[in-house]
Amino acid sequence: PEASTHLPVVVLSRYACQRRTSTENHNEIFTDAFEVMAESYEFSQCDGQCLAFRRAASVLKSVPWPVERLGAATRLPCLGEHTRAVMEEILQCGRSFEVEKILCNDRYQRLKLFTSVFGVGPKTAEKWHRGGLRTLNDALEDPGVELNSMQKAGFRHHGDISRAVSRAEALALGEILHQAALGISAHAVLVLTGGFRRGKEFGHDVDFLLSTPEQGKEETLLLSLVDSLRRQGILLYCDHHPSTFDINNLPGVSFEAMDHFAKSFLILRLEDRQVEGGVQRPEGQHDGRSWRAVRVDVVAPPMERYAFTxxxxxxxxxxxxxxxxxxxxxxxxxxxxxxxxxxxxxxxxxxxxxxxxxxxxxxxxxxxxxxxx
Ligand code: DCP
Ligand code: MG
The missing domain is CATH 3.30.210.10 (DNA polymerase, thumb domain)
Incomplete structure (x- = not known):
């Protein structure tokens, strides 16, 4: 009854898996603000509030037009008092003062900077912040900071890894990995997954799934693939996690946690000339190099688990x-x-x-x- 007779009433499910969400986001003004709120709560380990803002952002991403007021024709689920208050502020003032305050906050800025390094999570970032570190150089120079090999690689390639990966770069890497995999086994299957499979034009890394119909050979295939990349001279870093998968242990407490399949977190060297259409470096990033470093994840499930993975x-x-x-x-x-x-x-x-x-x-x-x- 409250809906206008001219507009269809859109009722969205509270489950994202029952909503259609394309890459086209008409409500970025809200979802960007919600992401800052969520991140800030994540840094403070307030998981409930963090999730509330992530859920609300997810709902808004599925609305195929810019939301201009709350209520009315669009019934938005998953919006609580706090998320609504931030939205109302943006609708009235064009911005949220609470979000702006967070963006200016020293602690937020530092944690954001530290966690931008591959291998540095919120806990380490918090420790560095409490230890009085302010810049990335502080972390590199502080004698009290002991970096693990992942963080060392993270610092070494920080500039490249912080820069978004384009679709053309993701496809070029797919071609390189596919050729390397086929060189090992004619039956190898390699598919692009993650954000690029969802049609995104840019990503923070490139995700692949590798498998083979030869039973029990998927982990060996992954190790051989990494080895092949090393011999080609394009492997800049590898963190391999062997498989701990055992069907007899399922379902257990592990449900919802990270999966147990063999996987490798890599940093690869991608040459500009390998990218279709060439590479346009942003202004000021011409350092004479003709390559960049890219974060790549490869997971290797057995073929009968392929669909789930x-x-x-x-x-x-x-x-x-x-x-x-x-x-x-x-x-x-x-x-x-x-x-x-x-x-x-x-x-x-x-x-x-x-x-x-x-x-x-x-x-x-x-x-x-x-x-x-
Ligand atoms: N994933 C997982 N276990 C991991 C890594 C990722 O289950 N160890 C899942 C969670 C994500 C998907 O894989 O749904 C892709 O993870 P990303 O973090 O790479 O996210 P996207 O590819 O969606 O976005 P981005 O563009 O930031 O890479
Ligand atoms: Mg990804």
Whole structure:
């Protein structure tokens, strides 16, 4: 009754996996502000408030027009008192003073700077901040700071890694990895996942899934692939995590945690000439080099787990979170990157394709391009 007779009423689900979210965001003015709020709460380990702002941002990303007032034609779920207050401020003043205060905050600025280094999480950043460090140079020069090898690589390539990776660069890396994988096994399967599979034009890294129909050979394949990149001289850093996957241990406390498949977190050297259409360096970044460093993640599940891992690594993070929450709360099922457990039937549900998993959950299938929640 409150809706205007001219406008259709849009009712959005509180689960991101029941909303269509393309890469086109009409509400950036709110979602950018919410991201600052979420990050600030994350730095203070206030997980509840952090999640509330991430959820609210995710809802707004799925509204296909700029929201001009609260209520009325669009029923927005997941908006609490605080998120609404920030929105109202932006609607009235064009900006949020609470967000601006955070952006000027010393602690926020430093934690943001420190966590921009690959290998430095909120806990280390907080420790450095409490130790009085202000700049990245402080962290490098302080005798009390002991950097691990990941952080050393993070500092060495900080400029490159902080710069967004373009779609053309992601595709070029895909070609290099694909050729290297096929050089090892003719049956190797390599697919682009993460944000680029969702159609994003830029990302902070490039995510790949590697597998093979040869049972039990996926981890060896990944190790051989990394070795091949090393011999090509393009491996700048590798942090390999061996597989700890054991189907007999599922479902356990590990549900929702990071998956147990073999994976490598890499930094690779990408030559400008390998990128289709060439590389346009931003103003002031011409340092005479003809290459850049790029963060690349590769996960290697066994083929029969392929669909679950592909779904899990395609993201977005908020989409994954809600898929799992939906499975648990609405279907009494446990979903993670390894499988889907039906608590009622007490059995694993098989899936060859992502479509099978959506079907088990009674969800309409959503293309990766609509999972940008
Ligand atoms: N993921 C995971 N376990 C990891 C790393 C990632 O399950 N160790 C999942 C979570 C994300 C997806 O993979 O849904 C991709 O992670 P990214 O952090 O790379 O996020 P995106 O690719 O979506 O965005 P970006 O453009 O920042 O890379
Ligand atoms: Mg990514």
């Amino acid at each position: 592909l779904l899990g690594w395609t993201g977005s993070r908020q989409f994954e979170r809600d898929l799992r929450r939906f499975a648990r709360k609405e279907k009494r099922m446990l979903l993670d990157n390894h499988g889907l457990w039906d608590k009622t039937k007490k059995e694993f549900l098989p899936a060859e394709r992502e479509e099978d998993i959506f079907a088990h959950l009674g969800l309409e299938y959503l293309e990766p391009q609509l999972r940008n929640a």
